[in-house]
Amino acid sequence: MTDEKLTQEQTDEKLIDDAFxxxxxxxxxxxxxxxxxxxTKAFNFARQAHKGVRRRSGEPYILHPIxxxxxxxxxxxxxxxxxCSALLHDVVEDTDYTVxxxxxxxxxxxxxxxxxLTKISGGIFGDRASAQAENFKKLLLTMNDDIRVIxxxxxxxxxxxxxxxxxxxxxxxxxxxxxxxxxxxxANRLGLNRIKTExxxxxxxxxxxxxxxxxxxxxxxxxxxxxxxxxxFTAPIREQLDKMGIPYRIIARIKSPYSxxxxxxxxxxxxxxxxxxxxxxxxxxPRNEEEELNDCFNIYVAISRIYKPHPDRLRDWVSHPKANGxxxxxxxxxxxxxxxxxxxxRSERMNDVAEQGFAAHWKYKAGGGSEDEGELSKWLKxxxxxxxxxxxxALDFLDTIKLNLFASEIFVFTPKGEIKTMPQNCTALDxxxxxxxxxxxxxxxxxxNHKLVPLSHKLQSGDxxxxxxxxxxxxxxxxxxxxxxxxxxxxxxxxxxxxxxxxQQKGEEILSxxxxxxxxxxxxxxxxxxxxxRQVKTYEELTLRLGQGAITLDETDKNELxxxxxPTNWKKYISFAFGGNKQKQQExxxxxxxQQSLNIDKKEVLKLTPxxxxxNYILADCCKPIPGDDVLGYIDDNNxxxxxxxxxxxxxxxxxxxxxxxxxxxxxxxxxxxxPVNIYVKGLDEIGVLNKLTExxxxxxNVNIHKLTIESNEGIFESRIQLYxxxxxxxNTICNNLKKIDNIKKVTRIENFDAPTD
Numbered sequence: 108m109t110d111e112k113l114t115q116e117q118t119d120e121k122l123i124d125d126a127f128x129x130x131x132x133x134x135x136x137x138x139x140x141x142x143x144x145x146x147t148k149a150f151n152f153a154r155q156a157h158k159g160v161r162r163r164s165g166e167p168y169i170l171h172p173i174x175x176x177x178x179x180x181x182x183x184x185x186x187x188x189x190x191c192s193a194l195l196h197d198v199v200e201d202t203d204y205t206v207x208x209x210x211x212x213x214x215x216x217x218x219x220x221x222x223x224l225t226k227i228s229g230g231i232f233g234d235r236a237s238a239q240a241e242n243f244k245k246l247l248l249t250m251n252d253d254i255r256v257i258x259x260x261x262x263x264x265x266x267x268x269x270x271x272x273x274x275x276x277x278x279x280x281x282x283x284x285x286x287x288x289x290x291x292x293x294a295n296r297l298g299l300n301r302i303k304t305e306x307x308x309x310x311x312x313x314x315x316x317x318x319x320x321x322x323x324x325x326x327x328x329x330x331x332x333x334x335x336x337x338x339x340f341t342a343p344i345r346e347q348l349d350k351m352g353i354p355y356r357i358i359a360r361i362k363s364p365y366s367x368x369x370x371x372x373x374x375x376x377x378x379x380x381x382x383x384x385x386x387x388x389x390x391x392x393p394r395n396e397e398e399e400l401n402d403c404f405n406i407y408v409a410i411s412r413i414y415k416p417h418p419d420r421l422r423d424w425v426s427h428p429k430a431n432g433x434x435x436x437x438x439x440x441x442x443x444x445x446x447x448x449x450x451x452x453r454s455e456r457m458n459d460v461a462e463q464g465f466a467a468h469w470k471y472k473a474g475g476g477s478e479d480e481g482e483l484s485k486w487l488k489x490x491x492x493x494x495x496x497x498x499x500x501a502l503d504f505l506d507t508i509k510l511n512l513f514a515s516e517i518f519v520f521t522p523k524g525e526i527k528t529m530p531q532n533c534t535a536l537d538x539x540x541x542x543x544x545x546x547x548x549x550x551x552x553x554x555x556n557h558k559l560v561p562l563s564h565k566l567q568s569g570d571x572x573x574x575x576x577x578x579x580x581x582x583x584x585x586x587x588x589x590x591x592x593x594x595x596x597x598x599x600x601x602x603x604x605x606x607x608x609x610x611q612q613k614g615e616e617i618l619s620x621x622x623x624x625x626x627x628x629x630x631x632x633x634x635x636x637x638x639x640x641r642q643v644k645t646y647e648e649l650t651l652r653l654g655q656g657a658i659t660l661d662e663t664d665k666n667e668l669x670x671x672x673x674p675t676n677w678k679k680y681i682s683f684a685f686g687g688n689k690q691k692q693q694e695x696x697x698x699x700x701x702q703q704s705l706n707i708d709k710k711e712v713l714k715l716t717p718x719x720x721x722x723n724y725i726l727a728d729c730c731k732p733i734p735g736d737d738v739l740g741y742i743d744d745n746n747x748x749x750x751x752x753x754x755x756x757x758x759x760x761x762x763x764x765x766x767x768x769x770x771x772x773x774x775x776x777x778x779x780x781x782x783p784v785n786i787y788v789k790g791l792d793e794i795g796v797l798n799k800l801t802e803x804x805x806x807x808x809n810v811n812i813h814k815l816t817i818e819s820n821e822g823i824f825e826s827r828i829q830l831y832x833x834x835x836x837x838x839n840t841i842c843n844n845l846k847k848i849d850n851i852k853k854v855t856r857i858e859n860f861d862a863p864t865d
Contacts, residue, residue: 276771284762298464610654735835
């Protein structure tokens with residue numbers, strides 16, 4: 108037994124030594140100054156601190172910090188300070204060492220980063236992780252101190268995703284959902300494109316394993332065909348670039364499984380209907396730094412002579428980089444086979460920024476900051492402004508931040524010709540708040556390209572915008588409906604909240620004076636009577652409307668209070684105890700009974716049997732899951748289990764905010780139950796098309812049609828059919844059979860009968 112234990116220890120030691128040596132080798136290959144001594148010191152310290160601890164997978168815990176440090180070094184391009192911080196990132200949280208210990212041994216900078224990482228940890232795999240929105244808020248606060256905190260956090264999340272297989276299914280859904288909701292868009296915003304793509308694909312793989320595998324198989328099956336198209340399309344381009352004498356390489360960019368699935372979901376199309384799976388990337392080495400932009404456009408001109416470019420699909424991210432530093436020239440060309448193919452033209456430098464992100468080299472290159480510093484600083488400043496006006500609801504805050512994380516950019520000009528980067532679909536009001544809060548809160552309209560427009564007017568790239576203001580203008584509650592940027596929404600809410608508070612205080616004074624004149628106490632019962640009479644729901648609403656002058660207290664209010672004397676405390680107690688509130692008592696009993704009857708073991712995968720579905724579980728109305736859908740369970744406030752599709756937007760929020768209430772579930776219904784499902788059909792209109800549809804569904808497949816609508820417009824018909832089916836296999840059989848009907852062009856399942864389809 109001792110020999111076996113010794114062998115295991117020796118195996119572990121070798122595994123750890125090899126992993127650290129590989130990290131050092133990769134670090135020494137980089138352009139960073141070679142500070143091997145401090146990295147080795149950090150490794151030895153972390154190794155000792157985590158000694159004897161193992162991860163859930165069974166491997167020694169120290170392998171995780173080494174892997175995070177390797178990602179920070181190799182895949183993000185960070186140097187010794189970040190590598191040391193990554194090696195030490197769990198020491199303060201998981202051991203008895205403090206931040207002061209780290210500072211004494213490794214200096215203030217590393218200690219500051221480790222402290223930042225510890226503050227936002229919240230136990231990624233622990234019970235505390237349900238408050239992810241709060242963690243995210245802390246994480247953004249630390250960004251302002253040192254961007255490396257967030258970069259190491261993303262590296263940490265990437266390694267956790269790569270090793271997610273050892274976790275319980277319910278934890279997998281929570282972590283995968285959180286990753287898609289927070290970390291992937293954040294990585295994208297920081298220019299970490301390769302990491303963003305891997306985070307999305309890994310999340311997709313764990314949330315929808317069968318669909319992921321299906322798309323992977325289809326990508327492999329169509330690989331030879333794509334390679335043939337790529338070789339044929341690029342041959343004349345290579346010939347032309349060889350003549351120009353610019354060093355280059357051409358690579359094929361294949362759309363990721365997650366991107367493909369996302370497009371299939373949003374556009375309601377099949378894998379075979381996606382035409383932009385293949386894109387071509389030309390990466391060149393400019394003759395010198397000054398010629399980089401010219402070379403880019405020269406290549407564009409040269410290839411546009413070979414293939415006809417799409418008139419509306421030129422994207423110039425070279426002259427106007429995206430806010431995350433991305434630079435490239437995108438053009439869509441028509442191939443000789445009649446297929447549109449996107450070509451991305453980048454220099455080697457632009458490609459490095461696109462893949463790794465400029466954030467990694469932001470302030471830490473030899474010689475100081477880079478020219479990209481400005482855009483990132485602006486974004487961090489926006490985040491800080493939002494954090495200065497904290498929202499009461501952490502989830503609202505998260506959604507507000509995400510508005511900025513996901514946004515694509517447009518370029519807008521001020522009256523003086525200064526260029527400003529704004530999110531797509533932003534309004535004139537957003538633009539006003541982006542310049543100054545005073546301008547936003549007093550704006551009455553705008554001139555876009557010298558034409559008068561309302562505040563809700565959506566801006567386009569290239570617009571020149573002048574904001575018109577008035578000192579008498581005040582922020583209106585309706586503005587929140589057409590503000591789209593995080594900053595504008597946060598400022599409007601903060602101003603309205605402040606104004607409401609002032610009016611509420613005025614209303615409280617009016618109410619207090621009213622009760623004084625009446626000689627009655629401002630008791631809860633009296634306030635409840637006033638709320639009932641004035642048809643308002645809460646004390647806050649009553650005082651607000653009093654302060655605004657929307658409600659004026661008069662003689663009828665006095666009479667209402669005088670007619671019905673306030674019951675004494677003992678009377679209230681008796682009426683409550685002896686049946687005055689039977690409904691609440693019954694609800695409380697029911698809740699307790701359901702909590703006792705549902706003894707849930709979150710570590711087990713719950714079986715969705717016909718009996719259990721009818722008694723204990725609720726199928727969410729927002730996404731209407733049926734057997735065969737990828738689903739998860741959520742324990743609600745009444746201890747009931749609600750079943751959601753894993754990709755449902757409500758489920759996405761639950762994964763991020765209430766991860767500890769999620770449970771893994773599995774369908775086991777057989778063909779015992781039927782469920783409603785909605786099918787959308789589109790095609791060319793012809794006589795008898797409705798007859799053909801009903802014949803396939805009712806006669807061939809013997810399925811009952813519950814509801815059906817059909818309408819025709821300019822030779823195209825659209826139909827919506829509600830059916831009762833046993834499972835997803837039934838839906839697929841119905842869809843496949845309907846597609847065989849002549850002139851039917853589209854058949855897809857939709858969640859709601861009246862939901863838009865495009």
